[in-house]
Amino acid sequence: xxxxxxxxxxxxxxxxxxxxxxxxxxxxxxxxxxxxxxxxxxxxxxxxxxxxxxxxxxxxxxxxxxxxxxxxxxxxxxxxxxxxxxxxxxxxxxxxxxxxxxxxxxxxxxxxxxxxxxxxxxxxxxxxxxxxxxxxxxxxxxxxxxxxxxxxxxxxxxxxxxxxxxxxxxxxxxxxxxxxxxxxxxxxxxxxxxxxxxxxxxxxxxxxxxxxxxxxxxxxxxxxxxxxxxxxxxxxxxxxxxxxxxxxxxxxxxxxxxxxxxxxxxxxxxxxxxxxxxxxxxxxxxxxxxxxxxxxxxxxxxxxxxxxxxxxxxxxxxxxxxxxxxxxxxxxxxxxxxxxxxxxxxxxxxxxxxxxxxxxxxxxxxxxxxxxxxxxxxxxxxxxxxxxxxxxxxxxxxxxxxxxxxxxxxxxxxxxxxxxxxxxxxxxxxxxxxxxxxxxxxxxxxxxxxxxxxxxxxxxxxxxxxxxxxxxxxxxxxxxxxxxxxxxxxxxxxx
Amino acid sequence: xxxxxxxxxxxxxxxxxxxxxxxxxxxxxxxxxxxxxxxxxxxxxxxxxxxxxxxxxxxxxxxxxxxxxxxxxxxxxxxxxxxxxxxxxxxxxxxxxxxxxxxxxxxxxxxxxxxxxxxxxxxxxxxxxxxxxxxxxxxxxxxxxxxxxxxxxxxxxxxxxxxxxxxxxxxxxxxxxxxxxxxxxxxxxxxxxxxxxxxxxxxxxxxxxxxxxxxxxxxxxxxxxxxxxxxxxxxxxxxxxxxxxxxxxxxxxxxxxxxxxxxxxxxxxxxxxxxxxxxxxxxxxxxxxxxxxxxxxxxxxxxxxxxxxxxxxxxxxxxxxxxxxxxxxxxxxxxxxxxxxxxxxxxxxxxxxxxxxxxxxxxxxxxxxxxxxxxxxxxxxxxxxxxxxxxxxxxxxxxxxxxxxxxxxxxxxxxxxxxxxxxxxxxxxxxxxxxxxxxxxxxxxxxxxxxxxxxxxxxxxxxxxxxxxxxxxxxxxxxxxxxxxxxxxxxxxxxx
Numbered sequence: 004x005x006x007x008x009x010x011x012x013x014x015x016x017x018x019x020x021x022x023x024x025x026x027x028x029x030x031x032x033x034x035x036x037x038x039x040x041x042x043x044x045x046x047x048x049x050x051x052x053x054x055x056x057x058x059x060x061x062x063x064x065x066x067x068x069x070x071x072x073x074x075x076x077x078x079x080x081x082x083x084x085x086x087x088x089x090x091x092x093x094x095x096x097x098x099x100x101x102x103x104x105x106x107x108x109x110x111x112x113x114x115x116x117x118x119x120x121x122x123x124x125x126x127x128x129x130x131x132x133x134x135x136x137x138x139x140x141x142x143x144x145x146x147x148x149x150x151x152x153x154x155x156x157x158x159x160x161x162x163x164x165x166x167x168x169x170x171x172x173x174x175x176x177x178x179x180x181x182x183x184x185x186x187x188x189x190x191x192x193x194x195x196x197x198x199x200x201x202x203x204x205x206x207x208x209x210x211x212x213x214x215x216x217x218x219x220x221x222x223x224x225x226x227x228x229x230x231x232x233x234x235x236x237x238x239x240x241x242x243x244x245x246x247x248x249x250x251x252x253x254x255x256x257x258x259x260x261x262x263x264x265x266x267x268x269x270x271x272x273x274x275x276x277x278x279x280x281x282x283x284x285x286x287x288x289x290x291x292x293x294x295x296x297x298x299x300x301x302x303x304x305x306x307x308x309x310x311x312x313x314x315x316x317x318x319x320x321x322x323x324x325x326x327x328x329x330x331x332x333x334x335x336x337x338x339x340x341x342x343x344x345x346x347x348x349x350x351x352x353x354x355x356x357x358x359x360x361x362x363x364x365x366x367x368x369x370x371x372x373x374x375x376x377x378x379x380x381x382x383x384x385x386x387x388x389x390x391x392x393x394x395x396x397x398x399x400x401x402x403x404x405x406x407x408x409x410x411x412x413x414x415x416x417x418x419x420x421x422x423x424x425x426x427x428x429x430x431x432x433x434x435x436x437x438x439x440x441x442x443x444x445x446x447x448x449x450x451x452x453x454x455x456x457x458x459x460x461x462x463x464x465x466x467x468x469x470x471x472x473x474x475x476x477x478x479x480x481x482x483x484x485x486x487x488x489x490x491x492x493x494x495x496x497x498x
Numbered sequence: 499x500x501x502x503x504x505x506x507x508x509x510x511x512x513x514x515x516x517x518x519x520x521x522x523x524x525x526x527x528x529x530x531x532x533x534x535x536x537x538x539x540x541x542x543x544x545x546x547x548x549x550x551x552x553x554x555x556x557x558x559x560x561x562x563x564x565x566x567x568x569x570x571x572x573x574x575x576x577x578x579x580x581x582x583x584x585x586x587x588x589x590x591x592x593x594x595x596x597x598x599x600x601x602x603x604x605x606x607x608x609x610x611x612x613x614x615x616x617x618x619x620x621x622x623x624x625x626x627x628x629x630x631x632x633x634x635x636x637x638x639x640x641x642x643x644x645x646x647x648x649x650x651x652x653x654x655x656x657x658x659x660x661x662x663x664x665x666x667x668x669x670x671x672x673x674x675x676x677x678x679x680x681x682x683x684x685x686x687x688x689x690x691x692x693x694x695x696x697x698x699x700x701x702x703x704x705x706x707x708x709x710x711x712x713x714x715x716x717x718x719x720x721x722x723x724x725x726x727x728x729x730x731x732x733x734x735x736x737x738x739x740x741x742x743x744x745x746x747x748x749x750x751x752x753x754x755x756x757x758x759x760x761x762x763x764x765x766x767x768x769x770x771x772x773x774x775x776x777x778x779x780x781x782x783x784x785x786x787x788x789x790x791x792x793x794x795x796x797x798x799x800x801x802x803x804x805x806x807x808x809x810x811x812x813x814x815x816x817x818x819x820x821x822x823x824x825x826x827x828x829x830x831x832x833x834x835x836x837x838x839x840x841x842x843x844x845x846x847x848x849x850x851x852x853x854x855x856x857x858x859x860x861x862x863x864x865x866x867x868x869x870x871x872x873x874x875x876x877x878x879x880x881x882x883x884x885x886x887x888x889x890x891x892x893x894x895x896x897x898x899x900x901x902x903x904x905x906x907x908x909x910x911x912x913x914x915x916x917x918x919x920x921x922x923x924x925x926x927x928x929x930x931x932x933x934x935x936x937x938x939x940x941x942x943x944x945x946x947x948x949x950x951x952x953x954x955x956x957x958x959x960x961x962x963x964x965x966x967x968x969x970x971x972x973x974x975x976x977x978x979x980x981x982x983x984x985x986x987x988x989x990x991x992x993x994x
Contacts, residue, residue, distance in 0.1 A: 422670070
């Protein structure tokens with residue numbers, strides 16, 4: 004093996020690890036006595052610089068290849084995913100610079116960068132073991148980030164729940180993966196596909212499938228593995244919650260898609276109405292239906308914006324899973340388009356909610372009352388994010404949903420087999436408009452409560468939120484470019 | 499030229515979003531935008547060659563992966579409705595001149611709605627049409643919820659959810675049609691050329707027709723309309739009744755009926771029947787209302803029933819009537835809501851008919867009284883106004899398709915005259931005939947002279963709309979020449 008070549012492939016990750024250590028070191032050595040706001044700004048700048056350097060490397064150096072039998076796979080698709088994750092990380096860092104919840108600034112930012120590194124490894128692996136390791140590393144960083152707000156008991160509770168559920172899910176998943184290994188005699192996804200494809204499957208395989216899906220279902224917060232999500236989204240510090248909802252979602256969905264579409268490609272079965280055949284397609288279809296129905300219905304009664312976003316995230320996991328059931332290459336393209344645009348919108352929504360919550364002290368609906376007059380730009384951006392989540396044109400979420408639904412129906416053009424699932428999805432997105440409008444009603448319709456002043460927002464946050472809103476609008480008005488790019492890199496990756 | 503109607507409206511939204519504009523400036527920006535839109539519409543209509551063809555205004559590839567194009571095009575029907583939108587937009591701004599609360603945002607939402615409506619009428623790609631259709635939903639919600647009255651949040655939410663559910667049904671049908679037709683293109687012409695299997699049309703047609711029909715006030719899915727109209731501020735109710743309900747009818751015609759002609763033939767009597775029920779029950783409900791605005795709200799449902807009945811005749815006469823009725827009702831409903839909402843309610847702060855009866859409005863607001871009498875006659879279908887020509891043609895067309903429905907609709911027309919006369923008499927000439935009810939404010943009778951006189955923008959707006967309905971009523975050819983060839987070209991699909 005050529006170690007020089009291998010190192011070249013992991014330079015972006017190396018840069019980020021170095022950046023994490025620099026952040027820790029600078030904060031420890033020179034910043035101890037400075038006010039925390041300065042420390043946060045410096046740390047965010049250093050972290051952002053690291054991300055920018057890694058991003059530049061990914062753009063400039065066209066790396067490709069598979070190393071150590073698929074443990075590290077670098078191709079245009081994984082490079083693109085890494086770029087997306089880096090962008091989401093930079094925005095999370097900007098939000099973190101604004102959020103005042105801890106004195107351990109260096110540690111928080113270092114964890115954020117390390118979680119990013121883990122996600123980057125996660126997306127560029129085609130090996131069960133490596134996937135499991137990076138998934139665990141991501142989770143560990145996120146558990147700690149969730150617990151970071153020591154003044155808030157909710158934060159500790161959320162982290163503990165997240166950790167316990169996560170630990171159990173990981174154990175179940177590891178069991179499932181080991182069974183798959185036992186059946187296929189390999190941990191490499193392509194080898195597994197070759198071994199399992201075409202032969203009669205044993206019951207043991209279905210057990211393995213369910214266990215694996217349980218583990219990944221936990222990561223993407225699909226019902227019935229969603230129970231941690233509302234508490235984590237509500238209790239975690241805003242940047243941590245935002246990162247769990249955006250970056251971690253994108254990476255987990257990608258790896259779920261890769262596992263199913265690449266590793267278990269021959270074992271899908273069928274989810275067509277009245278023609279069900281066992282495999283992962285009907286299993287995921289069931290999770291999708293449960294997530295959409297439960298997520299949307301439970302979101303209606305929420306009184307806290309963050310919990311509402313959590314349940315809506317569960318619902319969105321259902322829509323994304325619907326895309327995954329389409330035929331290739333649309334399955335991966337629609338799934339990625341959906342989760343990327345979702346990540347941008349939800350990150351922006353959390354950013355705004357974080358700012359508002361920072362001033363009001365809680366995240367009830369009332370905290371948002373009259374926001375359109377207290378901070379017009381911020382409110383307009385929130386309008387964009389929420390309407391994108393609701394799937395209103397001309398925003399990215401609209402085309403995301405449209406693409407997912409069209410791809411799913413297209414997978415079986417003769418019998419319109421998955422139309423039933425799309426009907427459920429469309430019915431449920433009509434439900435979702437109700438609670439999204441409840442949020443916007445507070446922002447635009449409700450009167451300003453007495454004694455509240457215009458909201459002062461830092462320039463950096465305004466820029467970040469504005470950039471996210473612009474991205475959501477641009478991806479909604481010109482979705483063609485990203486879709487073509489995704490289809491291109493998916494084809495190149497041989498998925 | 500026509501495409502600019504839509505671009506200008508969205509440009510107006512962008513202008514209004516800029517900070518630091520005074521209220522007066524915002525009003526003028528809105529008025530200029532609306533007038534510019536109307537001018538473009540008129541110029542486009544004059545330049546339009548009515549030969550039954552479709553004129554492409556713009557056609558670029560948009561999302562190649564799904565064969566979606568940014569394709570704007572117009573035929574005679576689109577041009578007619580674009581004209582109507584332009585008129586309603588200008589009149590709406592004129593009747594909102596007295597809005598003082600968050601003026602900039604009001605006109606921004608208003609113009610966004612107008613832009614979406616223009617977009618729907620000009621789209622030649624199903625995806626594009628659907629996108630514009632959904633764009634129009636959200637501004638409606640905010641216009642009603644922020645600037646409305648009487649249970650505004652309930653009315654706004656009901657309207658938004660009904661629209662969204664309707665568009666969900668449409669979306670299911672569109673995606674299914676796209677996939678069944680071979681998943682090559684979302685162009686309306688391309689989709690319509692495919693011969694869908696009969697079994698598919700059987701369920702796809704009612705799905706899409708009901709989806710659009712919800713917004714057109716199709717009974718029994720019409721209940722959003724009265725509550726929404728009543729809750730909305732004047733300009734928004736003018737647009738809702740005048741233009742937005744036409745979006746639904748236009749979608750029924752352009753998408754549901756054109757894509758699935760066989761389904762349309764099979765289901766024609768069902769939806770024709772629903773339309774007739776709408777005509778009669780709408781009129782009956784209007785007869786029973788105490789709230790002035792509810793009367794007009796229910797009358798809209800009744801009049802839109804004629805549009806739907808005309809569509810379901812599936813022959814050129816009935817369809818001509820339906821398109822003309824869309825235009826005619828758009829103008830008349832706008833006028834009626836302007837009188838009720840702006841001229842009467844904004845001054846008297848009551849819409850209860852018994853309370854209005856004591857105010858001697860015919861003396862206090864003679865202009866409003868005259869306008870309402872004229873508009874009321876136009877709505878009731880008196881010869882000389884546009885409503886007469888339109889409803890007559892619908893009934894003539896329906897006579898060929900379903901003679902029994904015509905007789906029942908005739909009852910609806912009679913009730914229409916009854917509620918119009920009743921409300922006219924109670925609201926404006928109530929004094930001599932009814933015992934005066936105590937005025938709402940303090941029991942002391944208000945003297946008519948205290949009411950603020952009708953302002954110039956109101957007079958211009960009312961004059962504009964009145965001129966249209968009388969002009970079309972006296973010489974309908976002026977408009978019919980525009981859309982008749984297109985309607986006849988379309989009607990071949992169902993008679994084949």
